[in-house]
Amino acid sequence: MSSSAALNPPRRILMGPGPSDTHPRVLAALGAPTVGHLDPYFLQVMNDTQQMLRQVFRTKNELTLAVSGTGSAGMEAAVVNLVEPGDPMLVCVNGVFGGRMVDVATRAGAQVSKIEVPFGETFDPAQVAEAVAKHQPKLVGIVHAETSTGARQPLEEISKIVHNAGALLVADTVTSLGGLPVETDGWELDAVYSGTQKCLSCPPGLAPVTFGPRALAKIDARKTKVASWYLDMTMVRNYWGQDRAYHHTAPINMNYALREALQLVMEEGLENRWARHLRNHLALKAGLQALGLKYAVAEGKQLPMLNAVLIPAGVDDLKVRSQLLNEFGIEIGGGLGPMKGKTWRIGLMGETSSPRNVLTLLAALDRCLADQGVKFSPGSGVVAANAEYARQAAQ
């Protein structure tokens, strides 16, 4: 298009690592008339959003809100509010987003230690216990669902280890929230952040966050100002709380959209939504494996909403992704960091997680893999996925 052409985005099926497909009701909410950020109507929208975010985060935390930035701003908000210059922090790195947290925390002045496992792996609680004993951190950061690798990190036991050592735990749930259990109160997570464009199926632009009682105590006891004015929860919470004190102008229409997206989660039921993500993941996996594709993450550690598979030898990564996009309107993601060129990341997040999309992708992959000279039995992916759906239906 030329710069004067009317806006007319192509219709895509968003099966990458996010954004995911957006429900028509969420798009309609985005386009609802703008009101002021102190309008009584908007304050009610904020209240509704907080109340529903608490349900999605499974928490009673009062300080639960949407940061006015994307998921990475949520990460920065969680970290900069909980560290002061010189504070020891331990970050568990098993992918790009753990690495990002190291960078964010270092810039915020934390004394950062890290433990690492290879991309695609997860941490054993014993390894975290050892590092906590060694480094004596005040804060530990870990990623629940590594968007760069598709690995799922259990958090409950690690949370106990961290608390027994007197530290706080911050968890990245950008990719898991709404698609997998995130038990903020049940697992005693101290600060949790997410993004809107993954399993909540709202366009990117906001970052749900929640801070528990230990995190609030830490914030209240700070001796230094939070490094970021924009993300300073000591001020932001006065706008989202009873005072409604002006801090910055909230992204009104994005908050409309988040409220509508959360409303859709409530209508479906959070547990039903988790179950749907799992069902479609199992069907996709059956189909991909029938096509001869192998997962990058071991069985039992795979995320249902993000399926990272190894690109078969001799297959042209970019050609396949371009063909999927240009012929079928399907976006899948490439690998990030050391997995660039080695994996495809296939998202089944939120609205995207449906049998229609699973079967459509498998049918489209048939054609792309055949064009790449891969040997497989055409149609076997769709057949295997349908067999998995039939197995589920018979249960």
Place this chain on the structure above:
Amino acid sequence: MSSSAALNPPRRILMGPGPSDTHPRVLAALGAPTVGHLDPYFLQVMNDTQQMLRQVFRTKNELTLAVSGTGSAGMEAAVVNLVEPGDPMLVCVNGVFGGRMVDVATRAGAQVSKIEVPFGETFDPAQVAEAVAKHQPKLVGIVHAETSTGARQPLEEISKIVHNAGALLVADTVTSLGGLPVETDGWELDAVYSGTQKCLSCPPGLAPVTFGPRALAKIDARKTKVASWYLDMTMVRNYWGQDRAYHHTAPINMNYALREALQLVMEEGLENRWARHLRNHLALKAGLQALGLKYAVAEGKQLPMLNAVLIPAGVDDLKVRSQLLNEFGIEIGGGLGPMKGKTWRIGLMGETSSPRNVLTLLAALDRCLADQGVKFSPGSGVVAANAEYARQAAQ
């Protein structure tokens, strides 16, 4: 509404300090189908946006883009990229937003000096020259259009003073961009930031910024990492530049909306838009003065898009604003900081700046002021505004 009620925002005329009214085409763009942040279509949207932002900022600066946050994130982006810990910075404070810049810069580690004039006043170049000579700053920050007071600060002469002293100038144009001349290249401004929800009439959520050659040289010569990962232009520019390197997931639909809002600016013509803001300001001013209201800022220093008037003695600030909102659907703003309870801030920004809105507000104020027992000649505001429009038409 209950939290399960369908979203149905009231229709408002947004005559506060922002957000301003949104054009239906911008709302439609917001609700267009989401695509991925690396989709070829979205990359073109970014190119279009950058090209139009350069025209609105009147610059050839390559590093011109929309930060993924609101105007305050734009301020933080401009400041944190240009200061390193210990750098001396001078901030000119004549309102809330100058004060905010002091806070942002202090958190970023700058050694901040400030000069102040009372809220509603502007700075004389000689005063800036004296402070620059005394404090030897590397960076000077100033607000072009103080949203908290309605005062307009000339920048050209101050820019020369700052550059003659070897420093860089960062300018806040959150409220002026698109409604008043902002000559980034003509005035040699080194870093300029704005918001989308003022004279560009796009909902809040993005912050247009531009960095000139001196600012780029400073960024390239940094010895320390930028304090904020999220706002670090050394990385963000690789996504908005040729590399398209993933940094964070851009707010897709908000960027659609900004592109459409900029398209509307292009169709109107930037100079025509400035002239429209001035015409409606003059008519509103004639009307408000006929009702006996006085401007908080001296003649010649008033912003056309933000009319701060003194609340007459004995008039109940909140009652009048509630009545305007509840009976007429009109939002005007209250005072900020020391002007709280003392002024109303009446915005005529972007789409809001129209004869219809000027006359409607004046008619509604008739009723509210009468209810407050103010003595004035009913209808005189509308008559005076119409006379001003007639005078303009006759020129």
